[in-house]
Amino acid sequence: MKVLVLQCKRFEILKRILDSFDVRCLKDADDNFLNSAEVVLAHSWKKLESVLPKLKNLKMIQAFSAGVDHYHFEKIPENVIVCTNSGGNxxxxxxxxxxxxxxxxxxxxxxxxxxxxxxxxxxxxxxxxxxxxxxxxxxxxxxxxxxxxxxxxxxxxxxxxxxxxxxxxxxxxxxxxxxxxxxxxxxxxxxxxxxxxxxxxxxxxxxxxxxxxxxxxxxxxxxxxxxxxxxxxxxxxxxxxxxxxxxxxxxxxxxxxxxxxxxxxxxxxxxSPHCAGSYEGFWDELTIWAAENIKLFAQGKPRNVVKRGDYV
Missing domain, CATH: 3.40.50.720 (NAD(P)-binding Rossmann-like Domain)
Incomplete structure (x- = not known):
């Protein structure tokens, strides 16, 4: 399974957990990889939106955040599931x-x-x-x-x-x-x-x-x-x-x-300046949680699947 990562902070954690997957950073992904990628790990909507048209084989969006209220679901193909990262922090x-x-x-x-x-x-x-x-x-x-x-x-x-x-x-x-x-x-x-x-x-x-x-x-x-x-x-x-x-x-x-x-x-x-989720090691924890859910998706049992009707 091909996994595109839009921000490559803690990339070594992703590679270790997804060792049997073809995981690439956006900067290292050519058009052929983008066209065939099945999963994208998205850290922001803006970057995801810019690359979506190239992801012709996309099946799953794994959000890095616990919330996806900032996503524009009308721009995401109906066949693509979106999973939040709820629980990671x-x-x-x-x-x-x-x-x-x-x-x-x-x-x-x-x-x-x-x-x-x-x-x-x-x-x-x-x-x-x-x-x-x-x-x-x-x-x-x-x-x-x-x-x-x-x-x-x-x-x-x-x-x-x-x-x-x-x-x-x-x-x-x-x-x-x-x-x-x-x-x-x-x-x-x-x-x-x-x-x-x-x-x-x-x-x-x-x-x-x-x-x-x-x-x-x-x-x-x-x-x-x-x-x-x-x-x-x-x-x-x-x-x-x-x-x-x-x-x-x-x-x-x-x-x-x-x-x-x-x-x-x-x-x-x-x-408090929206800092509850910012603590020592939080980036690692969120990365691990997201990677584990991508593995669960490959097994046919992803968690935190978004109901589009809640947002659209």
Missing amino acids: SWGVAEHAVALIFAALKKMIYRHNEMLKGRFPQMLESKLLRGKVVGLMGLGNIARDLSAMLRGFHPHFMGISRSGKCDFCDDFMFVGTVKQIDFLLKNSDIVVLALPLTKSTKGLINMEKLQLMKKDAILVNVSRGKIIVEEDLYEFLKNNTNFTAALDAWWHYGERFKQNYPFEKLSNVIL
Whole structure:
């Protein structure tokens, strides 16, 4: 099987795992190879889009990222399957979610800033995770790893997934479908968004949903910014100062941090620059995960196959 790699960082890992495959970097692939390549490992949509017309024998696109909301599926032939890289960095993202949760519970940013000003807010009460209800929206790899990490602190768990099924949720208080999101939001002390951005999840958390949540709840987003309505979250936070949002995903990206609303001026926001998936060794882990899925595809059992209807 011929595999085209669009960015050749960690190429030696790919060659080792795919030792029986013909694997080539884009710079080393002539037109004959492009024409006959069956699999492409894509690190960006822009580069993939530029080479797609030459991939006449393409059968599978393996994304390097966990999300493919930036793909233009109308430009991908119907017979080509697309697989995300979900799970490749789930442990690192889950650890970051833990950090955000505790930063919010313990008011770490506020205390730090106060001490920089010479103040000493010793007796300001923080919250315990013990006994709190953690609502996980999305019951995939991140939620699996996150719940495993948090169990030692003895919270209660609730979860929502598209199917309403979960293979690691035996101790959860409640597992439901998106139709039951209101129940989860009303009863959770901490809500973690760990689900893909699709047609059905875009704008899922709006003013109506935010108003269902507890007044002192914590909302953690380690997925995609556009799952939340930007204006609604800003206005809600501005008017509900006991509510905390810990955000690692945003609506607008560039060299400087700038959203349509000045979240950085709010005292009840913890800001994180979409870095949950960037940690020591993450590139290796993602490369291994992607390569292993290409092998699974060759065996006829790939994981993380995208449903086009979720995006088109």
